[in-house]
Amino acid sequence: MAASSDLPAGSGRAAGWSRGWFARLVARSGFQRIAARLPISGAMARRDGAKIFDIMQGFVASQVLVALVEEGVLQDLLDGSGEPAELAAQRGVATDRIRTLLQAGAALGLLVQRRDGRFGLARRGAAILGVPGLTDMIRHNAAFYRDMADPSALLRSEGGTELARIWPYVSGSGDTISTAEAARYSELMARSQELVAEDTLRAVRLKGVRTLLDVGGGSGVFLAAALRRDRGLRGMLLDLPEVITQAEDRLRRNGLSGRVGLHPGSFRDGALPEGADAISLIRVLYDHDDATVRELLSKSHDALPPGGRLIISEPMAGEARPDRAGDLYFAFYTMAMGTGRARSPARIVALCEAAGFERAVVAPARRPYVTRVVTCERPA
Numbered sequence: 001m002a003a004s005s006d007l008p009a010g011s012g013r014a015a016g017w018s019r020g021w022f023a024r025l026v027a028r029s030g031f032q033r034i035a036a037r038l039p040i041s042g043a044m045a046r047r048d049g050a051k052i053f054d055i056m057q058g059f060v061a062s063q064v065l066v067a068l069v070e071e072g073v074l075q076d077l078l079d080g081s082g083e084p085a086e087l088a089a090q091r092g093v094a095t096d097r098i099r100t101l102l103q104a105g106a107a108l109g110l111l112v113q114r115r116d117g118r119f120g121l122a123r124r125g126a127a128i129l130g131v132p133g134l135t136d137m138i139r140h141n142a143a144f145y146r147d148m149a150d151p152s153a154l155l156r157s158e159g160g161t162e163l164a165r166i167w168p169y170v171s172g173s174g175d176t177i178s179t180a181e182a183a184r185y186s187e188l189m190a191r192s193q194e195l196v197a198e199d200t201l202r203a204v205r206l207k208g209v210r211t212l213l214d215v216g217g218g219s220g221v222f223l224a225a226a227l228r229r230d231r232g233l234r235g236m237l238l239d240l241p242e243v244i245t246q247a248e249d250r251l252r253r254n255g256l257s258g259r260v261g262l263h264p265g266s267f268r269d270g271a272l273p274e275g276a277d278a279i280s281l282i283r284v285l286y287d288h289d290d291a292t293v294r295e296l297l298s299k300s301h302d303a304l305p306p307g308g309r310l311i312i313s314e315p316m317a318g319e320a321r322p323d324r325a326g327d328l329y330f331a332f333y334t335m336a337m338g339t340g341r342a343r344s345p346a347r348i349v350a351l352c353e354a355a356g357f358e359r360a361v362v363a364p365a366r367r368p369y370v371t372r373v374v375t376c377e378r379p380a
């Protein structure tokens with residue numbers, strides 16, 4: 001919701017308002033006491049109070065979610081009786097504590113309590129099990145939240161965060177990444193890529209494209225989805241050598257090896273391979289600082305023929321209309337990684353135009369918390 005929707009009529013933009021007299025008035029405890037007693041301002045104060053409380057308890061809510069996933073409670077409620085005592089005994093946890101966890105899950109709208117005291121999955125709780133990659137994402141947030149445990153330290157940090165270790169390539173230091181590290185992060189990306197690929201391929205038309213180069217294509221999930229959708233399309237995939245072996249395996253398993261050329265290497269070194277009339281950058285730009293992004297966009301421009309298309313897909317910031325996915329979660333996630341940032345579509349378009357692209361289009365966002373898509377073209 002835009003911040004300005006909460007403002008008194010005619011009060012102008014939120015930034016100006018928050019510096020003004022009304023903000024100073026609302027910030028007084030005396031005002032809060034009086035406002036709470038009056039009918040209209042009392043309702044407003046209670047609404048604000050509930051929203052503030054909701055923000056404050058967000059960490060507890062997400063940790064309850066982690067517990068439900070890590071303890072395998074969601075899965076057990078899908079398959080089992082939902083009897084708290086049974087769930088407690090299976091885990092060696094006191095029954096009243098498991099009941100507290102189940103009640104908390106119900107308060108979050110993930111579980112339902114039945115009349116006989118048993119618990120079951122609510123629709124949203126069941127969806128957590130069904131959405132590809134979601135439980136892995138919930139688990140891997142543990143590292144992010146350790147970085148977030150001291151937000152003041154994070155704001156001042158110069159590296160050394162847990163997320164920087166989880167995504168070792170972001171430093172671009174030239175240190176080689178172990179194959180095991182590459183396999184770990186690629187698997188995580190692969191699981192969540194299904195949703196990203198679905199939304200990206202809905203947002204772009206690949207009609208007329210003969211060869212698609214997926215830069216930073218990971219283990220090839222996006223390319224495989226694109227090739228399955230368009231039987232005439234050929235693919236090229238560039239990623240670090242430690243990652244390419246996984247793409248090779250996946251494409252072979254999908255019977256697509258014959259349609260894809262693999263290019264092990266770093267996009268930091270030399271030009272991008274030529275031969276594609278479209279390039280995709282899926283969840284790549286937000287890992288990197290502006291200087292790296294400018295260079296990568298410029299190399300993409302040079303590798304494309306005139307009229308060639310660039311597809312950028314990743315979670316983006318809302319900028320003038322801040323949203324919780326781009327401006328809260330991904331903004332701090334990329335801060336904890338240490339190099340990248342969630343950029344707004346307008347910022348991405350500006351960077352593309354600076355690299356020589358034109359005819360930029362920002363696709364309507366279907367699920368902005370999954371991805372947003374910007375396309376542009378090299379001038380014909």
Ligand SMILES: C[S@@+](CC[C@H](N)C(=O)[O-])C[C@H]1O[C@@H](n2cnc3c(N)ncnc32)[C@H](O)[C@@H]1O
Nearest residue numbers: 169189193216217218239240266267268282283
């Ligand atoms: C966040 S992952 C995204 C992977 C895939 N596109 C997806 O959305 O699932 C970023 C990818 O960029 C690759 N990458 C990072 N730095 C790179 C570089 N310098 N050259 C080539 N690939 C790189 C990583 O190995 C990783 O596969």
